[in-house]
Amino acid sequence: MSAFQITIDGKEVEVAPGHTVLEAARQIGIAIPTLCHLEKCGPLTSCQVCLVKVVANGQSRLTPSCATLAVPGMVIESETDEVHEARRTALELLFSDHVGDCLSPCNRLCPLQLNIPAMLRQIQAGRLDEAIVTVRQSLPLAGVLGRLCHHPCEQGCRRGVFDEPAAIREMERFLTDHDSKQEFRQSVLSMPKAASTRQSVVVVGAGPAGLAAAHDLARSSFAVTVIDRNARPGGTLRDVPQADMPAAVLEAEVALLAGMGIDFKTGIELGAQVTLDGLRRGFDAILLTVGELAKGAGEKLEVPLAGALLKADPSTCMASPPGIFAAGSCVKPIKQIVRAIAEGRAAADCVRLYLRGQSPRRAGKPFSSIMGRLEPGEMRDFLRAAGQEPSAAPCSRCSATNRAAAVQEAARCLHCDCRSSGNCLLQHYAQVYGADASRFRSERRPFEQQLQPAGIIFEPGKCILCGICVKLTELAAEPLGLSFVGRGFDVRVAAPLGRPIQDGLQAVAEECVRHCPTGALVFAEKTIPADGKV
């Protein structure tokens, strides 16, 4: 038989005999998601995330595209609501039995999504230079936050259930202080040098929200100008008592921002020295972060008001089109500095999208599977995995004044995040398909972690039973190999005859870890230090 045509989503595609619908779709750039598909394994048809709809003779059915051979004249639907809903449901079902968090609670609770476990692992390993980059990438005004943040992260820290939460804010402060002593060598290295785009943004108001937005926009390579009616940038941060934050800390942060190429013009007030129209002529976009408005101040700004506040669409941060955005306390009252900074960041995201010709949209929360509270036995496992004896006397957190203390404190982290976050297909497709990890909320299985002396970690609760590792051991003729054990809802992957999992992976451990679509099978050593994944 020679090549023939099939139709996918109305597009004709020429297919060679023996090819699957999945292969045909990929030929024309239709990205059908797969979790259990690996070419050399043949179709495993377990995840059912690659479902497509076959329409024939007025009837239709869903079928896994990875195992369905294309036949002449076949009509396939892939990118339709119905098919997407089925794929989303498959993902949601997998999450309903997925024991583990993609992101640690501290990370999820941080309004700026700092990858705290990664930072702590870097500190623990003594790689402070890497740790400061991790912090700086997520936190504008990191030095300020290291002192003033109300640290919701620590309230969510699982360690807190056992003794005391990890002293996360202390660690940030330690890192930024350490960085300042080294003249911000790492910080400066991690910042872009100069604006490389002609598009320009003016940020009106140099409070926490404005500075954060300016920081993010400069990172996105826009030419950023910050104007403020006061003589020095900082807004309300200038009112913080010296005891809580020495002025030098703020000066250093502003200096860093200026070093990124941000142009500060102080002593300029909108409605006085400049007008909105004037700014509109001079800049491609305007972001108003003018802070709390004094009575009558709103009217002067010439943008729509909602009572005493500026009116901005919460999902786009847009105050009035075209190109005028607003964020921070001038839109809604904000108490915490970190939230103001997060609002500035959200507005910067919207401005960036707008300037790139896309529709502005505030970024949603990053997806994460959520495991919930740990049972006492699970807590013991986490402590053990973190190298700490559960029986040891509870350690009270330290205030990190020196490197040794910081390393010791960082070692208290339970690493309850997933080592594969950012490198996980399940998480990736959950984001793409907008899966709701808690749709089928139900009683969960216990968290289990099999730490193998060979450095492999197997977490059965994260295994989606795709079958790839089982098949790879079979193809490699592993003497012991891996097997599905049990039946139905209780099927698990294990090494046969009750042996430890590493015994089944003599030759293919690396390959299995590489192709594991989730974080079920990972190497301990490769993930604790480097943090390239997130």
Next chain:
Amino acid sequence: MPAVDLNFVEQAVALIGRKPADLIPILQALQDHHGCLPKEALARLSELTEIHPSAISGVSTFYDMFRLKPAGKHILRVCHGTACHVAGAGRVEDALRRHLRIPAGADTDDAQQFTIEPVACLGCCTLAPVVKIGNSTIGHVSAEKCADQVRDYLDQLSEAAGAKSTEEVEHRPGNGSAQIHVGLGSCCMAKGSDQLFHALREQAGLCGGNVTIKRVGCMGMCHRTPMIEVDQPGKAAAFYSDVTPAQAGALMQRHFRPRGLLRRAGRLWTSMLDSLLLEEDAPQRQVARFSMSKRDPAVRAFLENQVHIATEHFGKLDPLDLDEYVAHDGFAALRRCLATPGDNAAPALSPEQLVAAIEQSGLRGRGGAGFPTGQKWRVVSRQPGDVKYVICNGDEGDPGAFMDRMILESFPYRVIEGLALAAAAVGAREGIFYVRHEYPLAVRRVRAAIAEMERRGWLGATLMGAGFPLRLRVVEGAGAFVCGEETALIASVEGRRGMPRLRPPFPAESGLWGKPTLINNVESLALVPWIIRHGPEKFAALGTATSKGTKVFALAGRIRRGGLIEVPMGATLREIIEKIGGGAAEGRRIKAVQIGGPSGGCVPASLMDTPVDYESLREVGAIMGSGGMVVLDDSCCMVDIARYFLQFTQNQSCGKCTFCRVGTRRMLDLLDKLCAGKAQRSHLEELERLARQVSAGSLCGLGKTAPNPVLSTLRYFRSEFEAHLEGRCPAGQCAALIKYRVTDACTGCTLCAQHCPVHAIPMTPYARHEIDLGLCTRCDTCRKVCPQKAIEVT
């Protein structure tokens, strides 16, 4: 723990083999020997054979029959088939666990005396609820009496050590002109018909030699077993039901002239027997009468002869008497398809003609989906290559279905003939009977029938001593409902976990060992010899436009007369349930009939005029399935029924694909919430949405049809679901939603207090009793034992 005897592993391997396909039989042997699969034995097995360790671990944990932990001295298998479920199997299991002191979450008591294993279905639905202890099946077990029933069994155990089996005695055709037929199917034997058989033989010896006691297969009326038929020349046949071995002597007295002085005493005895004599209107007579009730005498005469096709000569044939089968036209059809020995003439029917005949007959698969059998045969017959297989699918796993068991037990030669005809048609030289291990009698009889035919040279090198070579063997399933699915069945025969794969390719193209394989259900094959003997037109003349011939149903549940019936396609549910089954029990109202088991649905009483054919049943949300028909009355909660089936399929899911493995579990979570009165409207909506998605997204038939019982109950009984949202169970079944209360009718007799297993009723003689609802487990015992009917459920 004593050291494991590893010599046995070596013996088993030497006897069975070292290849991957030998794994399941070896594990079965080890399980029989050790009572479980000790890990030392499994490790030794991997050393001794070519079987990969991953297969050993994978297979030994997949099938229900394999235990990895030692069991107690006595294993009690509590049947949770549909009929048993609605008859209170759950309460029986609870009571047994309490009585045998089996801790929660465990299956064996601390003293290692008793192990309780729930089983999906023992296929003795008319005796529900059923418990199997060791090799004995006990029917009509109840929560109140199960303790005594277990004790009786243990008492008998020592006495019965020397009891004879009816399978081992010689079954010679008697020379007596009179015969007594004793039904010896599994159901009958569960009620002691084998002991009755021996008693009758003994008495017949005393009487003189002119009466033959004959073993026959199922007699249809399974709810009145043990059943016997006394056949004397020139006299109308007399039927007796519920006969005990002690009555054997009296029975002989009544029918056969007693010698000596016992005559007088005999008469006294026989007057007592009259009470056991079945009324003339015996239901299995009605099976025939049912078709005769049609007014047209011509049609009547025609139908009267056509009702029993798969079950032709039921209650007449000794299942293992080959000569008798031959004398009743057995193998006549097969011989027409084989060349005559010593003569080079072509057979009367060529393979092509054979396929064409099955196509013309309109026969559709009786295993469930109703795929045209002839078309399947055609595809396999057209496949190139010398090596092809035929498989008889006897993995009848639907709870509430026992047709295939009965056919295999009663007519093993007929099914062999059907399979041999299939082999002739498609060019296969090897055939397999895949029979579930829960059917030991069926396995034994098919094996014995094959052995007998081999002994005569009718199987093996040449079929019937004249035709092509054909080797048949029995493969015992190991307990996995999903193995009824063709691709999973093949995986199991190959010694693997019974995991289905996506079709196409269909087994007809690539099946066992990658070769073309024809898989037909037991009943389909049992129909084939008749079709060839009488011609396809005659078969096609029965039934409806799209569903031809007859269908065997296992009729059970909340009905007066349950049993095994064969009716022409197109008969209505009402005709089956009311005429044959006798309708609802006294004071009850039929609510629905569950057809098609866990893949089927519940047809409400308002649709009782639905004819049984593939399309009509599908239209009303059920499926023909393999033929389990469980009648539900107003005491059955439909939400509980939906949950029951979901629990079954969820438990039987192989675990391969997401929708079935996790989806059915989440549906069950939602149904659990409903039954516990903890569900909100959004849960009900989610249940319906998820049911449709599981159906659309699952890989194989098990997952695709698993939501059917939920969808059909939602369709017809939504108001019951709504009631559960409000915390009410209208049928009074869901334990979390009901309360027991003592009414003023109580006389203070203390019976309830004496029987309450959890001491929730303080004993207050001559005063009205009170139930402590905190302690009450809603086991229903008090209501059952109360002589005043003074306990009400609210």
